[in-house]
Amino acid sequence: MNIMADTKNLAKPLASSGGRIRMTPSEAFVETLVAQGVKDSFGIVGSAYMDAHDLFPLAGIRFVSVAHEQNAAHMADGYARVTGKHGVCIAQNGPGITNFVTAIAAAYWAHSPVVAVTPESGSLTMGLGGFQETEQMPIFSKITKWQVHVNSPLRMAELTARAFDIAMAERGPVQVNIPRDYLYGEGDYEIPQPQRVERSAGGPASLEAAARLLAKARFPVILSGGGVVMANGVKECVALAEYLTAPVVNSYLHNDSFPASHPLACGPLGYQGSKAAMKLISKADVVLALGSRLGPFGTLPQHGLDYWPKQAKIIQIDADPRMLGLVKKVSIGICGDARLAATELLGRLKAQVKLTPDKARLAEIQKEKLAWAAELAKWPSPNEKGRIGPRQALAALARAMPKNAMVSTDIGNVCSVANSYLPFETAPSFLAAMSFGNCGYAYPAAIGAKVGRPERPAIAYVGDGAWGMSLNEVLTCVRENIPAVAVVFNNGQWGAEKKNQIDYFDKRYLGTNLKNPNFADVAEAMGADGITVEHVDEVGDALRGAVRSRRPTVINLMLTQELGDPFRRDAFRQPRRLLPKYRKYSAREYR
Numbered sequence: 001m002n003i004m005a006d007t008k009n010l011a012k013p014l015a016s017s018g019g020r021i022r023m024t025p026s027e028a029f030v031e032t033l034v035a036q037g038v039k040d041s042f043g044i045v046g047s048a049y050m051d052a053h054d055l056f057p058l059a060g061i062r063f064v065s066v067a068h069e070q071n072a073a074h075m076a077d078g079y080a081r082v083t084g085k086h087g088v089c090i091a092q093n094g095p096g097i098t099n100f101v102t103a104i105a106a107a108y109w110a111h112s113p114v115v116a117v118t119p120e121s122g123s124l125t126m127g128l129g130g131f132q133e134t135e136q137m138p139i140f141s142k143i144t145k146w147q148v149h150v151n152s153p154l155r156m157a158e159l160t161a162r163a164f165d166i167a168m169a170e171r172g173p174v175q176v177n178i179p180r181d182y183l184y185g186e187g188d189y190e191i192p193q194p195q196r197v198e199r200s201a202g203g204p205a206s207l208e209a210a211a212r213l214l215a216k217a218r219f220p221v222i223l224s225g226g227g228v229v230m231a232n233g234v235k236e237c238v239a240l241a242e243y244l245t246a247p248v249v250n251s252y253l254h255n256d257s258f259p260a261s262h263p264l265a266c267g268p269l270g271y272q273g274s275k276a277a278m279k280l281i282s283k284a285d286v287v288l289a290l291g292s293r294l295g296p297f298g299t300l301p302q303h304g305l306d307y308w309p310k311q312a313k314i315i316q317i318d319a320d321p322r323m324l325g326l327v328k329k330v331s332i333g334i335c336g337d338a339r340l341a342a343t344e345l346l347g348r349l350k351a352q353v354k355l356t357p358d359k360a361r362l363a364e365i366q367k368e369k370l371a372w373a374a375e376l377a378k379w380p381s382p383n384e385k386g387r388i389g390p391r392q393a394l395a396a397l398a399r400a401m402p403k404n405a406m407v408s409t410d411i412g413n414v415c416s417v418a419n420s421y422l423p424f425e426t427a428p429s430f431l432a433a434m435s436f437g438n439c440g441y442a443y444p445a446a447i448g449a450k451v452g453r454p455e456r457p458a459i460a461y462v463g464d465g466a467w468g469m470s471l472n473e474v475l476t477c478v479r480e481n482i483p484a485v486a487v488v489f490n491n492g493q494w495g496a497e498k499k500n501q502i503d504y505f506d507k508r509y510l511g512t513n514l515k516n517p518n519f520a521d522v523a524e525a526m527g528a529d530g531i532t533v534e535h536v537d538e539v540g541d542a543l544r545g546a547v548r549s550r551r552p553t554v555i556n557l558m559l560t561q562e563l564g565d566p567f568r569r570d571a572f573r574q575p576r577r578l579l580p581k582y583r584k585y586s587a588r589e590y591r
Contacts, residue, residue, distance in 0.1 A: 020188040025153040026052040028189040029178070030059045032157045033209035035191050036164045038088055040064065040079060042072035046092025048119035048132075048180040053090075064480050066444075067472035069096050073103030073114060074441055076447030080112045082406055082428050083452040086164055090117040090392060094132030098139060102438050105143040111230065113167035116140070116175045120149075122505045123179040132555075136177055145172035152184040154189075161164040161192035169197040171230065171319065180541070199231075202317065202336025203345035210288070210315045211348035217286035219361070220244050221309075223269070224258045224337070225251035227291020227319060229427040233339025235257060237290060240342045243349060245285050245358035246288070247365050249277035252298030254434040257291075260423030261364060266369060269307075270298040271567060272419040275375065276368040278307035285309075288345075289316040289330075291338030293323040293436055302565075317341045335364070343551050371453060376420060386534045387560045388416045390489065393539055394421040397461075397487065400540035402547055405457040406449045408432065410442035412463030413495030417564040440469030443486050447473060450484045457547045459485045463496040465515050471522065478527040483548045490518050491559040499563045504572050523554035532556040 009012050023031070032547045035042075040062045045053060051411045055318050069091045087107075091097055097118045106116040116142075120126070121133040137147055146166040148159045152394070160176050167174040178409030201207060214220055228237050234257065238562040241248045241264045252270025257267060267274025269281065281287065287309065294316065299308045313331040316324055317338055324333030334341055349355070368460045381389030394414070398421045401407070407422060408431035424430055431449060433441035442460040450458035462470065464561030467488045477484055529551045533542045539557070546553035566572075577583050 006025065008333050020190045021347030022186060023189055023561050024182045024184065024186050025156045026055060028157040028187075028191070029160055029183065030055045030061070030190045031189075032160045032164075033061060033088070034059050036161065036194050037085060039351060041088040041090060042075040042079070043090040044069055044092065046096055046119065048093040049090060049117070049178070049183060051183045053205045057374070062451075064305065064476065066476050066481075069099035070103045070440065071444035071470060071473050071476075073100045073107065073116065074444035075451070076114045077107040077110060077112045078408065078448030079452040080107075080114055081110065081431055082449045082561075084230075085113075085452070086167060087112060087448065088117065089114065090119070092132065093119045093121055093136070094134055097136050098134065099503075101139060101143070103441075104140060106433050106436040106438055106441060107173045108145075110433075111171040111226065112173065113162055113171060114173040114438060115145070115167055115460075116173060118175055118177045119183075120177055120179045122181040124181065126179070137175070140175045143173065147175040147177065149177045150182055153185050154187045156182065157189045157191050161194070165195045190225045192336040199319065199337035199340060201340035202334035206332055206334045207336075207341065207344050208348060208378055210334060211345055211352055213286055213313060213315060213332065214244060214288065214345065215353040217244075219283050220246040220282035220286045220288065221281045222246045222248045223251055223281070223289045223292055223294075224248050224254070224288055225290060225292025226254045226257065227317070227338040228257045229254060229291075231291060231319075231337050231339035233291065233337075233342055234427050236339045236342035236346070238262065240346045240349075243346055243355055245355070245361050245539040247280045247361070249274070251292045252295065253420050253434060254430065255419070256424035256427040256429040259425045261425060264365060266365060267372070268419055270300070270419065270565060271301060271302060272417045274372055274420065275305065275367075276372040278305045279303065279368050280365060282307040282309055282572055284312045284459055286313050286315065289314060289328075290342060291317060291319075293318055294319070294327045296327055298437060299328070319550070322471045346548060360525050381562060382560070383536060384560050387491075387558045388536045388539070390417060390491070390559050390562050390564075391421075392536045393489075393557055394418050396536055396539035397543055398422065400543040401459070402457045405429065405459055405460050405547075406431065406446065407451065407461065408442040408445040408449065409461045409462055410441050410466040411496070412436045412466055412489070413499060413563050414489040414559065415442070415461045415463055415466075416496070416528060416567070418461055423567055439463075441468040442466070443470040443484070444473055446484045446486070447477060450482050457485065457489060459543070459547075462486055462488050463495060464488055464490045464492065464514055466520070467519065471519070471554075474523055474526045474528050474552060474554060483550045483552055485543070485555065487543070487555045487557055489559050490516055490519060490556055492516060492560050493561055495561075495563050496567055499566045502563070502573065504574060518556060519554055520556040523552075528554060530554050530556060532558065534558045561570065
């Protein structure tokens with residue numbers, strides 16, 4: 001892999017200067033952002049960086065003022081994932097910065113190039129226990145790809161630019177920590193050009209071995225992961241699959257990594273995924289994991305199926321060599337870009353063997369897909385008066401979903417059941433909190449996505465528990481004129497945890513019942529549109545109308561308390577109680 005200078009995004013006012021220019025550190029910081037192509041940022045204004053913040057409008061950088069800093073970092077994450085550019089968040093030192101932590105951890109596991117700018121207490125007072133002071137570097141040490149403390153105002157441009165370069169090269173969040181007094185003064189600065197890594201398909205020997213293995217495969221299956229989306233490699237994945245007549249399954253929460261309408265598309269693996277995908281991959285003798293780290297949660301048994309093909313040979317392709325063979329034992333590991341590797345593999349396959357479409361395999365794929373679609377359509381999910389069965393609601397939402405929509409899902413029972421009901425034709429279109437699994441992700445991520453791709457609808461699926469963590473950002477959407485749509489699954493419970501209490505704790509409900517207001521009324525009080533939906537026939541019209549309105553909208557979707565299977569059956573044991581006072585108690589004491 002080579003390092004190349006990306007001259008497209010050079011700061012125009014400084015592009016022709018060709019040397020050092022006298023400026024303030026704040027100006028050097030902002031000019032570095034401009035050189036890196038930053039057009040949008042998310043945060044809450046603070047005195048610690050106000051001198052630089054004052055320059056944002058003049059530099060053409062939009063500052064989206066949010067209600068809570070955690071949501072600013074989630075917005076930066078969503079923005080980065082749909083644009084392929086950096087997502088930038090910035091806040092006040094101390095409590096503003098500590099509020100970033102959860103969202104930066106989510107971005108880390110989503111491989112999002114988020115740049116967290118963390119102004120710090122003044123350099124001459126650090127360690128004295130001053131106002132809003134804390135050590136800000138250790139907090140992010142395990143959830144960033146790189147951290148840098150700007151140790152001199154004269155290194156402002158150099159170190160800030162390096163952080164941006166590493167975020168993109170290593171696909172993950174970075175931290176730029178700046179003592180607040182280092183934004184003042186003056187010096188001679190040269191604004192660095194962005195440096196971008198020229199990626200490769202991988203080693204020729206491993207690619208050749210992978211092509212030989214695929215050429216001889218009896219039943220090859222492609223697992224298309226997030227790396228395919230990040231590399232803009234869906235088209236190349238399609239071409240490779242078609243030559244092999246290989247069924248393609250999506251890795252968990254990457255439903256947009258292969259066009260759902262394609263005859264070889266089988267749907268997602270993982271929690272509440274596609275039975276067709278699971279049954280077909282279980283037959284594989286060779287699995288090509290393209291752009292996937294094969295995360296453990298995405299291959300757990302589901303629907304009563306322990307589907308991972310334990311005897312299959314695994315070819316894993318990932319841009320990060322540390323991921324190769326980490327979770328699953330692999331026969332061939334290739335450190336490469338998913339798009340380039342797919343192209344190279346196809347070329348080598350064609351040179352080795354002439355393949356024609358396998359009609360029998362196509363028929364088998366179609367049979368499994370039709371069986372799963374029929375089962376899903378008949379899955380019992382009864383309505384009640386004024387409330388809709390969750391699966392009926394999810395199916396109705398899917399039918400009304402705009403083809404170019406970006407959809408984010410929160411963690412939670414109904415949101416996770418949505419994995420069965422979210423097909424996509426293009427990428428990037430699907431955002432989720434991924435392995436970190438934190439509540440409150442979906443709505444701010446959808447807001448960031450809408451800022452990054454304003455021409456596309458942005459729709460968040462949010463449980464009513466998680467909505468309590470993010471509904472304050474309705475104010476942001478109203479103030480900033482961001483027409484994101486929130487679909488709130490209002491069933492009066494923390495559903496995922498309540499399901500565990502049902503299955504393992506004899507329905508002793510502690511902390512899982514909720515008493516909610518009418519979220520549509522709350523949205524309207526904030527200045528947004530609000531729609532309450534109580535009948536399944538109203539679901540589609542509500543979603544279509546919300547998208548058409550181009551207004552911030554909250555759909556208060558009234559659901560029954562039906563719940564899907566728990567997330568982690570493997571993580572629970574039947575409880576034991578040894579002390580006498582804990583042996584005799586009933587659910588009645590918990591209501």
